[in-house]
Amino acid sequence: MPELPEVENVVRSLTPLVVGRTLSSVRTGTHDVAEPRGFDLSTHLQYRQINRIHRRAKRIVFTLDSGDRFYIHLGMTGQLLVEPYNTPAKPHTHLRFILDDTRELRFIDPRRFGGFFWMGQSLDAERDLGPEPFDLSPEQFHARLLTTRRVIKTALLDQSLVAGLGNIYVDESLFAAGIHPKKIARRVTLQQSARLLESVVSILNSAIHSGGSSLRDYLDANGNPGLFQLQHRVYDRDGEPCTTCGLPIKRVVLHQRSTHFCSGCQKR
DNA sequence: AGAAGGACCTGCACGC
DNA sequence: TGCGTGCAGGTCCTTC
Numbered sequence: 001m002p003e004l005p006e007v008e009n010v011v012r013s014l015t016p017l018v019v020g021r022t023l024s025s026v027r028t029g030t031h032d033v034a035e036p037r038g039f040d041l042s043t044h045l046q047y048r049q050i051n052r053i054h055r056r057a058k059r060i061v062f063t064l065d066s067g068d069r070f071y072i073h074l075g076m077t078g079q080l081l082v083e084p085y086n087t088p089a090k091p092h093t094h095l096r097f098i099l100d101d102t103r104e105l106r107f108i109d110p111r112r113f114g115g116f117f118w119m120g121q122s123l124d125a126e127r128d129l130g131p132e133p134f135d136l137s138p139e140q141f142h143a144r145l146l147t148t149r150r151v152i153k154t155a156l157l158d159q160s161l162v163a164g165l166g167n168i169y170v171d172e173s174l175f176a177a178g179i180h181p182k183k184i185a186r187r188v189t190l191q192q193s194a195r196l197l198e199s200v201v202s203i204l205n206s207a208i209h210s211g212g213s214s215l216r217d218y219l220d221a222n223g224n225p226g227l228f229q230l231q232h233r234v235y236d237r238d239g240e241p242c243t244t245c246g247l248p249i250k251r252v253v254l255h256q257r258s259t260h261f262c263s264g265c266q267k268r
Numbered sequence: 269a270g271a272a273g274g275a276c277c278t279g280c281a282c283g284c
Numbered sequence: 285t286g287c288g289t290g291c292a293g294g295t296c297c298t299t300c
Binding site for chain 2: 075076077092109110111112113148149150154216255256
């Protein structure tokens with residue numbers, strides 16, 4: 001479900017509701033969604049205060065007053081909602097963090113591609129993630145693209161190359177930059193890289209500002225959907241006319257992911 | 269070592 | 285109505 005803008009909006013909506021609160025208890029559902037498997041959440045979380053919540057790529061990182069950290073990944077269908085303790089929990093609620101007021105933070109995830117990941121005091125827990133697009137210069141971005149023989153669409157989905165992009169925003173960014181999704185990453189010129197990075201950053205910022213894209217499941221911590229899907233130019237628009245040239249948007253499968261582009265605006 | 273392909277899950281929209 | 289198929293904002297593991 002969620003890419004960088006959606007996760008950013010979850011963090012922003014969650015922060016005022018949860019930071020500074022103490023966890024009275026934690027309840028788990030029938031499925032173990034915690035990593036490492038069998039991890040005892042109560043032992044490490046009960047009576048701890050949440051000092052900070054921040055986003056790293058698509059991860060929602062919680063910092064406790066003990067200095068321990070954990071993160072929640074929403075996978076495809078995950079939601080973090082803050083609800084009054086006496087409202088019935090939705091199906092597929094796997095974790096309930098009972099807060100010291102009358103509410104609880106609930107992790108809901110039907111497909112269970114997401115989960116809870118204990119980081120503890122580890123400092124190298126983000127080793128597997130590349131830099132955020134916001135932190136890259138055009139030269140640095142270009143240099144990273146030169147390291148792979150894969151097509152650009154696949155390369156941009158690799159979280160170790162650039163962190164935070166997913167299927168929607170890759171398609172939208174490649175369209176905005178006029179680059180064909182099957183272009184080999186290492187053949188992208190510095191000038192094209194610069195344009196692509198600029199597209200990525202401006203699209204992510206617009207999407208964050210619009211509350212993210214809500215297609216099926218996405219809601220922020222208050223239960224509000226995003227609106228950026230109304231501004232999609234190619235994603236989920238196959239067959240519809242391109243807003244720039246009028247040719248029908250195409251859909252192909254690349255890296256097992258559906259890929260949308262305009263054959264008029266994005267030449268190989 | 270890097271890259272491709274399948275696997276992991278549930279729900280929903282569609283066609284017959 | 286009911287069933288089968290295909291599809292979905294992601295990532296991990298295995299294989300080549």
